[in-house]
Amino acid sequence: MSLYWRIFLLNAAVLVVAVLLLFGPVTVSTPVLFGEALVLLCGLVAMLVANAVLLRIGLAPLQRLTRAMATADLLRPGRRPRVTGRGEIAELTETFNSMLDRLETERATSSGRVLSALEAERHRIARELHDEVGQTLTAVLLQLKHAADRVPEPVRADLRQAQETTRAGLDEIGRIARRLRPGVLEELGLHSALRSLVAEFTTPRLGVSAHITPGLPALTPATELVLYRVAQEGLTNAARHAGATRVALHLRPRPGGGVVLLVHDDGRGVGAAPEGAGIQGMRERALLIGAELSIAPGAAGGTDVRLTVAPTDTAAHTHTDTGENAR
Structure with a gap:
């Protein structure tokens, strides 16, 4: 009726x-x-x-x-109203x-295309920074050294200072290129990439530690890239916005299969602030491989960024990586 x-x-x-x-x-x-x-x-x-x-x-x-209908969120899939009567x-x-x-x-399909295009653009920019800007600054550094060896002492000190400034700029470009294109991930694997990422974020004011459990299951390149990018964004948020002094990165097997990535900091917590573009990007990357992302207060304060990758996600999304490599 x-x-x-x-x-x-x-x-x-x-x-x-x-x-x-x-x-x-x-x-x-x-x-x-x-x-x-x-x-x-x-x-x-x-x-x-x-x-x-x-x-x-x-x-x-x-x-x-x-x-x-009012609470539906495509970045938090799986929630459905119950059908009654x-x-x-x-x-x-x-x-x-x-x-x-x-x-x-x-x-999920459109996010996959966008993120694949984003990674391709990151690779292009990193390559241009390394090949074009990096080589130009290297040439400038050599010219400054050549000039410093042939000028009087008062001018030589200024040229040495210009050399140091150029060398610092060259190092910064190298760091930017590594963040844009994690070459260590492709060459040495996820373990080395995460440890390199932790070392990069470690400063006198921020202590970052990595705890990677041995015996992780085999992961597709797409899953490894998502894990790396989520860890990178979690560390970036902790360093820039959380006011944290300690950050711990954990990567361990998940009971029953799959893996769990946890980035915990001792900062001020998420509070009631709206999610920014960084968190939205992490959620879209999680959707790309069918993983579950949660951002919640830690048990002892701070913030827990947890990415749970189910065992089926490591094999079911192999075609995504193939499409990315083709690009």
Whole structure:
């Protein structure tokens, strides 16, 4: 029965009962007596209450669907409103769930294309920084050294300072290129890449430690890249925004298969601040391999960034890496 007819028949039943009461024990005289007015008023209140209760029961599934629509988030997949009963509301709920399935699939596919293009652009920029800007600065450094060996002593000190400034700029370009294109990940693997990342973020003000459990399962290159980028973003947030003094990076096998990456800091915590582009990017990368990302306060304070990769994710998304390598 459609929602329209259910509401109509419920209201009709209440009104029919009220009319039968008027033909039965309840009568109205002219002028209306106080007792009769009181009975009619009580009857009206009873009809309104009964109508409100019946409508509340009948429209409860629609309210649940409305809340699900308002809270739907494609970056947090898997949440679906429960389908109850039969009729138009149940059909509407099933249609909404099917729409979410399609949108999540399309979002994951489009995110994969965007992230693949982003990685290709990172590689191009890193290559140009290394090949073009790096070589130019190297040539400038050699020219400064050549000039410093042939000028008087007062000018030589200035040229030596220019050499140091150029050398510092060359080192900074190298660091930027390594962040854009993790060559160590491709050449030495995930373990060495994460330890190199930890060493890069370690400073006198920020202590970063890596705890990588031996015996990790085999991971696809796409999964390793996502793990590296999430770790990189988690360390970046801890260093720039959390006000942390200690950060611990854990990578361990997951019971039943898969792996878990955890980046814990002792900073001020996430609070009620809205998620920025960095966290949104981590969620999109997690969707790319079907992993689950959670960002929550730590048990002892600070923030826990946890990426859980299921065992099926390491094999089911091999085609994603193939597409990235082809690009």
